[in-house]
Amino acid sequence: MSPRLLIIGGTDEARRLAAAVHGRMRTVSSLAGRVNDPRLPEGEVRIGGFGGPGGLADWLRAERVDVVVDASHPFAARMTASAVAAAERAGVPLLVLRRPGWTAAPGDDWRWTATLEEAAALLPAVGSRAFLTTGRRSLAVFAHLSGVWFLARSVDTPEPPFPPRMEVLLSRGPYTREGELALMRGHRIDVVVTKDSGGAMTSAKLAAARELSLPVVVVRRPPPPPGVRTASTVGEAVAWLDAILVP
Structure with missing residues (x-):
């Protein structure tokens, strides 16, 4: 059976990641439900919260999730912290996918x-x-x-x-x-x-x-939790998933 992946967030990176692994992994994309008429990714979609780190950890176990990628908004610090804590409790590997911040150019x-x-x-x-x-x-x-x-x-x-x-x-x-x-x-x-x-x-x-x-x-954006593995592009995230999930 193909690996089960939870992607957290409704960002462009989250949608592109779901599309990149579609057909090779069973994906569930979790959206917070704060935006009306969101752009939906490929694969299964879940809308709404989990009830904190404990609720998410229980859900990961119950749904037999193999890996988590937190691709939420760079300023969703509370969601990221909750995902990190839940993945640790459930014993599931987690990657934080964050696009790079902006860099000032001459004239800015x-x-x-x-x-x-x-x-x-x-x-x-x-x-x-x-x-x-x-x-x-x-x-x-x-x-x-x-x-x-x-x-x-x-x-x-x-x-x-x-x-x-x-x-x-x-x-x-x-x-x-x-x-x-x-x-x-x-x-x-x-x-x-x-x-x-x-x-x-x-x-x-x-x-x-x-x-x-x-x-x-x-x-300024908040930093990711210390000690958490991160990726800055969808390609890096796919490579990490392949390395830990594909024999």
Whole structure:
């Protein structure tokens, strides 16, 4: 019988990994269920939580899962920690698949912060018309900033609390440099706020900000748990799976 693989996360990397091993491994992709109408990967899909590390460990045992790849969002630190703890309890090998973060290029004006709260504290000194691309669940952190106007882009409609001066743009990537330039010019954006999510799907805003000489407030991503095996590409993840699962 082919090996059983649990892929955690609804990222582009998670979908590409499921497609890469489809037909050779029995995959189950676990989605948190926080996005309406998600892009579904190939293979079996499970939506919803497991009930913490203990619940996930029980599920791994009950479903006879052979290996886990955590391909959740780079900022889903709680999910990654839960997956690591559950895999250890169940005695199942685990790999954390994380795409590399972004790297500043010549002409970039990036202001790094350790947290969203630090980004919110810094923002009024940097600009007054912000393009906010940190996700709908982060808007509460900026809700007290009455002196800043926000263009908040998210896949789904955000819930309050959120800033009093804000326009919501519901959209899903990938985006183009030309489209981001038009968006920033049309809304007279003077600062961009983002997380260091990495990847090409949403990096066009950084190229547009560079061309417009706009500052970018960038929130650093949390590091993976210490001692955990990691991969930065789908190809690396497939090679690791083949090495431990294929005779």
